[in-house]
Amino acid sequence: xxxxxVSLEVPPYxxxxxxxxxxxxxxxxxxxxxxxxxxxxxxxDIVIFPQTGVSARVARLYRPNITGTDQKLPLIxxxxxxxxxxxxxxxxxxxxxxxxxxxxxVAEARAIAVSINYRLAPEHPLPIAYxxxxxxxxxxxxxxxxxxxxxxxxxxxRAVFLVGDSAGPNIAHHLALRVKKSDPSLxxxxxxxxxxxx
Numbered sequence: 001x002x003x004x005x006v007s008l009e010v011p012p013y014x015x016x017x018x019x020x021x022x023x024x025x026x027x028x029x030x031x032x033x034x035x036x037x038x039x040x041x042x043x044x045d046i047v048i049f050p051q052t053g054v055s056a057r058v059a060r061l062y063r064p065n066i067t068g069t070d071q072k073l074p075l076i077x078x079x080x081x082x083x084x085x086x087x088x089x090x091x092x093x094x095x096x097x098x099x100x101x102x103x104x105x106v107a108e109a110r111a112i113a114v115s116i117n118y119r120l121a122p123e124h125p126l127p128i129a130y131x132x133x134x135x136x137x138x139x140x141x142x143x144x145x146x147x148x149x150x151x152x153x154x155x156x157x158r159a160v161f162l163v164g165d166s167a168g169p170n171i172a173h174h175l176a177l178r179v180k181k182s183d184p185s186l187x188x189x190x191x192x193x194x195x196x197x198x
Contacts, residue, residue, distance in 0.1 A: 004017060005017060005018045006018070010085070011025065012025055012026055013025060013026060013027075013082075013083055013085050013086050014085055014086065014122075016122065022122065022123060024085075024086050025086075026082075026086050026087075027082045027086030027087035027088065028086070030088065031099040031100075033045045033060060036100075036103040038103070039064075039103045039104055039106070039107035040064065040065045040107060041062055041063065041064055041065075041102075041103040041106045041107050042062070042063050042064075042065070043060055043061060043062045043063075043099070043102075043103070044060070044061055044149075045058055045059070045060050045061075046058065046059055046060075046061060046147055048135075048136055048139050048143070049135065049139075058089070058117045059089065059114050059115060059116050059117065059136060060089040060099075060102075060114075060115045060117075061112070061113070061114055061115075061147060061149050061150070062102050062103065062106040062112065062113040062114075062115070063106065063112050063113075063149050063153065064106055064107055064110050064111070066153060069152070071153060072153060072154065072155035072158070073110055073111050073112050073153055073154060073155060074109065074110075074111045074112070074154075074155060074158050074159045074160070074161065075111060075112050075113070075114065075140070075150070075154045075155075075156070075159075075160045075161065076102075076105065076106070076109070076111050076112070076113040076114070076161045076163055077113075077114050077116065077136075077137060077140060077160065077161070077162050077163065077172075078098075078102060078113055078114065078115040078116065078163050078164060078168070079116055079118070079133060079162070079163070079164035079167070079168035079169075079171040079172055080098055080115065080116075080117075080164065080165070080166075080167075080168055081164065081165040081166020081167050081168050082120075082166060082167060083166065083167055084120065084121045084126060084129050084167045085120050085121045085122065086120065088117050089115035089116060089117045098115070102115055111161075112149055112150060112153055112154050114136070114140055114150065116132070116133055116136045118130075118132035118133050118136075118171070119132055129167070129171060130171060130174055130175070133171050133175055134175060134178060137175055137179070140154075140160075141156070156186075159188075159189055160186070160188055160189070161188070161189040161190070162175060162176050162188060162189070162190050163190075169190075172190055173190060176188050176190045
């Protein structure tokens, strides 16, 4: 009975070993942040809640080439898919190409994007993904330590769009309802199943 004995197989996502180890079968690749030469979009990874020590509360920020320091843009908050148990914000997923699609979306829409990494199941059962995403959304709207890209370049009065694919639209919809309860005056746009099916 070694640690490699499988307790539960959940293809194509993961397997759980008898010793409790989780082996993810997909959604583990990561593309580094930086300048995308094709679109001119910049991206960077930030830790939003360093005090928690939870790496899942990392976000990848995207911004187009901004010419003026006072330029304000709409905001896209993106929730990756993966059945709540695989994938991450910077994944170059074969079918959806999260990172590349966000680069193209930010360039075309002239928007700032925040792509959220929430903690994954089964190590962190639901509703952890929703709570992580809610905490990041609260940070976006009023965190004292907001990143300059968000603080200086987002026009919150114009529009904030919650977007995702697969598990992402579920999170986006849940959070849109939660935001409306806490601040009915806030305008939110919501899009499901972007970029290209779940």
